[in-house]
Amino acid sequence: MKRPIILAFALVVSSLFLSCSNDEDIAQPQQSTELFKTFQLKRDATGAYSLDLNLDDNVKVENFKNTTTNTNELYLIITDDNVGQKSNLQSDLMFNDENFKVDFITENSDKVPSISVFDDNIKFAKKADDKFLKNYSVTKIDDSTYDLDFDVASNISVDFVYNEEINVYEVHLEEGNKSQENNTYTRTLEKEENNLLQIHFVNHTINNAKTSELLNIRKPIIVVDDGSKD
Template identity: 40%
Template sequence: MNKITPLFLALTLIFASCSSTENDAELLQKNETKLKSYTLKRDANGRYSIDFDVKENTEVNTFKNSDQSNEIVLSEAVQKQAQKHSNNFNLENDLLKIGFLEENNGKKTQITVEDENITFAKKGVTEFLNNYSVTKNEDGTFTLDFQVNENVQTEFIYNDTKEIYEVHLSSGLTKNHNFSRTIEVPQSNILKIDFVNHKYSARSQSEAAVRKPNVVIDDLASSDYF
């Protein structure tokens, strides 16, 4: 009996070690972020799209919810899947909602855009901004790229009170049309970007300013979604 005990203990330790390793691997897989990066884009014709990269073995499914929001679900795939994806979306009543849901860890990202349909938009909203994109980088920062039309002055500021990155656009002589900014997410963990269109050159005439398009990106920690 004494000879069996050490062998039994050794086997027990081996099985316990294997079980612990398997549990660690499962936990690591569960906490792994499937979404690597994404880019929200609006082209010169007002069309919206989103390009995104995911980790290997990630299945992607897109759904249209009853409230017209768009949900992109990322889950574990058995077979090898494409890592680069692109979807086109339409504004619904001047709103666009896109959500990423990672099934393995419950992580949720909500993107909300308020903009005017360029087909029906009045001059003053579209005469300044040509196109723009917002990219979520793998290091957690964001990159805002945008192009303005001819004779458009641009001023980029951060509104501390409202925690909003503001791009002020107005008529004026300028040589630069293409701009790029790397921006950090505020402590609220909600990124807000407003393009502020000034109908008149005077910034004091705030009543003429139109805040469109505006973008809100929120990494949700609760179960609330849209």
Template identity: 35%
Template sequence: MRKLAFYALAAVTSYVLISCSSDNVELIKNPQNTEKLLKSFEIKRDANGRYSIDYNVDDNVVVSSVKNSTSKINEFYLSSENKSIGRNNYKEELPLEEDQLKIGFVEDSYENNRTIFIKDQDILLAKGEENEEFLKEYSLAGSGTDIYQLDFTVNKGITTDFVYNKEEMRYEIHLKEGDNRRKSYSKTFIKTEEAPLEIHFINHRNQEQRLAADITGRPVVIIND
């Protein structure tokens, strides 16, 4: 009788051990490592209208950049290796195409992907030409969080007003001519899970006539992840 009880206990123990071993194997096959490979990035438009991107990764991350000919997205594929690559910082110039710029960061876990869409007018200036737009230059920086930092400079005599458009669920920066000596601004934005982060620069021209056609929204920046 004792032998039967022992064999029964052994059978149950073996089953539990096998089940635990199977779970361990499954965990090894499907690791739950969702650490973000992209540490930070900064998109810039200089005073001449040229766009560029700086981004930082861990030193064990391999980066492959591809221009998707169908979607026109500048795709950056990030994958982790078990050895040091010896490079953390990358920089590329990204020209507008049909007044648009699309950027996509794709990580090998597919857990932390991020897309950035920019709509702007191609205003590339030759050497010596002066930028007469309301917005002179700007940059948008992000990291592994949902917090983004916008820094921008306007030309002389341009006033700035920050507005959140609840109906459109977007942030608007209204620029118009006025008596203002301040040129540099900085603003922090927090992206929510419910919607993309949208930032629109709204340029108001010919205020005396108040023509709707003279209100233009550019550049526009949309971030989704």
């Protein structure tokens, strides 16, 4: 009579062990499909753009200029070696007239996150003529948080507005009459999952040809897409 009792006890223990093992497998977090942790897009005072990537240790970047789609394609590839945690792309971003786009293509994900910028091409424009915005940067802190930092010229008033109609963070720049104590600004912006993060610098200036006409020039424009498909 003892052998059936021992056998039943062994089956119960085995069942409990398998159940715990399955629970542990379910509880294990899935590996992140994004091989880069954060990035910083910068435009300096000369108008030159650069892109800094904070990568996992075993990730390297290969830059390919797709002339068919006018896109800078960054291929993030897993390697067996530790190649470092940062990658910098400077003065090597392909413009299409006044636009450039960067796609982040990874071998372990179907998502293709991207950054798109609408701005003057430094090769054809003199950024010294930009009398409002001097420089700026957009830094990804995590999937839902971004920091916007920028400097403006003296006597430029700054107003922050979130335009709910078009889902855009707007930074309004206009010449003011009074001097400002600080020309450096920082804002933390929230990005909702599966939605675009859009930033528009809106320059309020007078049309030189028609001195009474006020122009609202949206430039630069930055669009961050996490690559999620609807």
